[in-house]
Structures are given as C-alpha cells and as structure tokens.
Amino acid sequence: MKIKCIAVDDEPLALEMLCSFIEQTSFLSLEAKFENAIDALAHIHRNEVDLIFLDIQMPDLSGMELARVLESNKYSSDTRIIFTTAYNQFAIEGYKVDALDYLLKPYSYEEFLKASTKAYQYFEKKAHTIPTSTEEKSQSYIFLKVEYQLVKVMLKDIIYVEGYKDYVKVHLVGKSSPLLSLTSLKNMEDLLPEQHFMRIHRSYIISLDHIESITRNTVNMGNTTIAVSDNYKETFLQFVNKWIG
Missing domain, CATH: 3.40.50.2300 (Response regulator)
Incomplete structure (x- = not known):
C-alpha cells in the first residue's frame, strides 16, 4: 500500500x-x-x-x-x-x-x-473490513529501519529486544539471528504496545506473550534468562502478582 x-x-x-x-x-x-x-x-x-x-x-x-x-x-x-x-x-x-x-x-x-x-x-x-474484536483492533506490527530498507515486523514474532548504545537487536521467532536496527531502546519502548511488552532492564524489553517461566528476579524466554533490574522491579512484581492470580 x-x-x-x-x-x-x-x-x-x-x-x-x-x-x-x-x-x-x-x-x-x-x-x-x-x-x-x-x-x-x-x-x-x-x-x-x-x-x-x-x-x-x-x-x-x-x-x-x-x-x-x-x-x-x-x-x-x-x-x-x-x-x-x-x-x-x-x-x-x-x-x-x-x-x-x-x-x-x-x-x-x-x-x-x-x-x-x-x-x-x-x-x-x-x-479492510472493520474488525469486531478488541484483539483484532490492536496494533499488529511496526516498521524498523534495517540497513537501507524499512522492514515490517509483526509484534507477535518479537520475543525480546536488546538495547545497545546506538542500535537494538530484535530477537524474533524462527530466526537464528536477531534483526539489527539503528534506533534506541527508548524509541522501541514507545513503539511497542504496553499491554504486550514490558521493559525489565535498562537494556531489555520483553514480550509478555513469550514468557516461559519467571522468578522474582528473572524472566526465562526460551533458552535466554534475563535479569530484572532494580529500577523496573516494582512494575515487574505487579505483573507477576497478576500472572500468578
């Protein structure tokens, strides 16, 4: 389009x-x-x-x-x-x-x-035809600048985002290598809907849909364990309390 x-x-x-x-x-x-x-x-x-x-x-x-x-x-x-x-x-x-x-x-x-x-x-x-469910109405993708092109990335495929000084690594389902984009983790935090993503560390944003297990201080995303830093622990614990009912 x-x-x-x-x-x-x-x-x-x-x-x-x-x-x-x-x-x-x-x-x-x-x-x-x-x-x-x-x-x-x-x-x-x-x-x-x-x-x-x-x-x-x-x-x-x-x-x-x-x-x-x-x-x-x-x-x-x-x-x-x-x-x-x-x-x-x-x-x-x-x-x-x-x-x-x-x-x-x-x-x-x-x-x-x-x-x-x-x-x-x-x-x-x-x-397109106006969707009827709340889930269908929600944002389903973002665009990221990767090298010299714009890449459409489906939100459901993002496992977690790893931030560095001048770029981010976006780890995706079914991809052996992360997607590298010249943007900041703060910008990614603004782009990603908070009902599906959470920042748990100065260097990490995770997909709540891809969490496999959690402790009070860590999150397991498949073969990757990510620590929850002190600055984000209170928000994370609020999520944990909701998650365990």
Whole structure:
C-alpha cells in the first residue's frame, strides 16, 4: 500500500528535508510539494491526497487555518494531517482539528518514521473490513529501519529486544539471528504496545506473550534468562502478582 502525500512548508530547507524523508520511506508516495498553503489547498481540491505533512506557521494562510478549512468544507474526509512546527504550543490546537500526529522541529528521520508508521496503520485499517474484536483492533506490527530498507515486523514474532548504545537487536521467532536496527531502546519502548511488552532492564524489553517461566528476579524466554533490574522491579512484581492470580 502506498500513501499519497504532499509536503507543505514555507522554509525551502525544511521542505527539502521533509521531501527527502518522504522519498526514502517505501510506503509513502510524494505527489507534490508546496511553499504555501494556498497552492496546497488548490491541489487538494483537484487531486486525491491521503496525507499532508503540514507546517503550521506560514504567511497568508497558516497550516492550522488550512486544516480548519479542510475540516469545515470536507474536501476529503479521508485526508489526514501530520503537523510539522518549531513551536510546541500548537500541539493542543493540532489535536482539535484531528491531526494524526505532530512533529516538533528539528525532528529526526526516526521521529518522522514513527509518525508515518502511525499513518500507515491508520490507512491500512481503513482499507479492510472493520474488525469486531478488541484483539483484532490492536496494533499488529511496526516498521524498523534495517540497513537501507524499512522492514515490517509483526509484534507477535518479537520475543525480546536488546538495547545497545546506538542500535537494538530484535530477537524474533524462527530466526537464528536477531534483526539489527539503528534506533534506541527508548524509541522501541514507545513503539511497542504496553499491554504486550514490558521493559525489565535498562537494556531489555520483553514480550509478555513469550514468557516461559519467571522468578522474582528473572524472566526465562526460551533458552535466554534475563535479569530484572532494580529500577523496573516494582512494575515487574505487579505483573507477576497478576500472572500468578
């Protein structure tokens, strides 16, 4: 699935960086770029647009004003917005117009990818029949940057994640070697749903679905035993108490 998107920013350097991020993301298709919201609005009126990466502070017509115009005139009920701005005071306003996400400048590709993945999950969900069960509605995958490509990783296949200084190792079911991704363990913690994953150590996040046995201080994941560090012991013991009933 390709998401048709446009980029809107009155700062040429910021616009070029945004376009570069879009072009290196396999599931995004850059249809057009604009340095002002008026030209962007004209394009949206004539063409199908799934996603707008939209700067907020622009002359003549601001990004927030464009969002309100789209919302009130219903040019496309399926068009979603990810705001980009240097000012965090617009976050609340952004959510009032149902923005999908909010990128605070200067943002990294990792942050951009996280917001874009949220968009991918939104549009993929809309493309299929609406599920009926809570389990089916929940997030089922994430995208990780591995070398020079984006890899779709199913959450059910993740056993545990091992964090290093500049990268993580994602240990997967049926794979003899872990997946190496240039991201932080903190970012992985944000990406993984807390109802299925738990951080138990400064260097480890585990899948609750793949726990085979536990003690008060360790977790056994197949042939791997992981210690629970003191900083995470209280949360872990709360889980243990629930697990043993």
